[in-house]
Amino acid sequence: MDAFKHNVLAGKTAFIVGASSGINLGIAQHFARQGARIVVVSRTEAKIAAAAAGIVEAGGDALGIAADVRDFAALDAAFMQASDRFGKIDIVISGAAGNFVAPAAAMSANGFKTVIDIDLIGTFNVLRASYPYLNRPGASLLSITATQGTNPAMFQAHACAAKAGINMLTKCLAMEWGPEGIRVNAISPGPIAGTEGMARLTPTPEAEHALKSRLALRDYGSLRDVADTALFLASDNARYITGSIIECDGGCKLGDASTSDIGNFSIKM
Numbered sequence: 001m002d003a004f005k006h007n008v009l010a011g012k013t014a015f016i017v018g019a020s021s022g023i024n025l026g027i028a029q030h031f032a033r034q035g036a037r038i039v040v041v042s043r044t045e046a047k048i049a050a051a052a053a054g055i056v057e058a059g060g061d062a063l064g065i066a067a068d069v070r071d072f073a074a075l076d077a078a079f080m081q082a083s084d085r086f087g088k089i090d091i092v093i094s095g096a097a098g099n100f101v102a103p104a105a106a107m108s109a110n111g112f113k114t115v116i117d118i119d120l121i122g123t124f125n126v127l128r129a130s131y132p133y134l135n136r137p138g139a140s141l142l143s144i145t146a147t148q149g150t151n152p153a154m155f156q157a158h159a160c161a162a163k164a165g166i167n168m169l170t171k172c173l174a175m176e177w178g179p180e181g182i183r184v185n186a187i188s189p190g191p192i193a194g195t196e197g198m199a200r201l202t203p204t205p206e207a208e209h210a211l212k213s214r215l216a217l218r219d220y221g222s223l224r225d226v227a228d229t230a231l232f233l234a235s236d237n238a239r240y241i242t243g244s245i246i247e248c249d250g251g252c253k254l255g256d257a258s259t260s261d262i263g264n265f266s267i268k269m
């Protein structure tokens, strides 16, 4: 129980989508250690059950719900189930994503649409479905975008377009929902170690080394780096921050360190 002595989020409920693995699971575990009640959501029943069980075994309070972000009705039902159990929702993280490396000329219309549907429309669905269930004033909504939302990247047309859309959606919802006391922000992570995302984008040690050598901080970030950023933005310490895209990227977006040619590491034309 020692790990649960902090209480920055005590009494709050966090609904975290895409939380069966990687960055979003890292946020869920960190928020549980800070005293929040956690709802973890993703597509795959077995994976989300394991994620929730892990948080409970570590001493936290968690509910796992399977839902596909492309299915608005499933998300609405998930929010209803979560608020039946925990009451109004204080924090929403929209982080589900799908990605693969492919040149646009070899990308089918359905391949492009699939990533837009999961990342961009899925984020609208999560945030829109949350709206009736939010604690207001005071709710904090966070989406997980990427440097690809501002820096164009080879073989990432679908993800770049989707993440750019998430950035603008963040700002529009911040304007519309701010008067009700709902803050809407996004985190833009750089390359994060040990994630599925980087396994797909830099699959070899050579590709990883080449990218690290171009980052200002010369290393990948950790799950904890993103979770700490999310904790700040979700907490009352960030009460005057809304409509912001907060970079946690080791300088990834700067000059030469941009991931604009990241796909070159992992694809042969």
Ligand code: HXC
Pocket: 097, 098, 099, 100, 101, 102, 106, 107, 108, 109, 110, 111, 112, 114, 115, 146, 148, 159, 160, 163, 196, 197, 198, 200, 201
């Ligand atoms: C070309 C591909 C492809 C590939 C799939 N497709 N993989 N095209 N190259 N490697 C095409 C398929 O042929 C199909 O088009 C269409 O995409 C849909 O494929 P499905 O397999 O039916 O889709 P689905 O089952 O919904 O799976 C979605 C997925 C999958 C995105 C394709 O990889 C997935 O579930 N990913 C979730 C995990 C993940 O991606 N994690 C990393 C995300 S984070 P056709 O025309 O044949 O029907 C990340 C971090 C970096 O990316 C941040 C940068 C933004």
Ligand code: NAP
Pocket: 017, 018, 019, 020, 021, 022, 023, 024, 041, 042, 043, 044, 045, 047, 048, 067, 068, 069, 070, 095, 096, 097, 098, 118, 144, 145, 146, 147, 188, 189, 190, 191, 192, 193, 195, 196, 197, 198
């Ligand atoms: P990950 O482990 O693959 O996480 C993706 C999550 O999304 C999983 O929980 C997956 O769970 C869920 N998901 C996928 N499709 C879904 C759908 N249709 N409906 C509901 N859930 C779905 O990847 P990650 O690398 O940690 O990335 C997490 C987030 O960070 C993404 O938004 C990504 O774009 C962003 N990001 C990552 C990096 C990085 O370095 N990894 C950098 C910048 C931004 P199921 O399989 O159970 O559905």
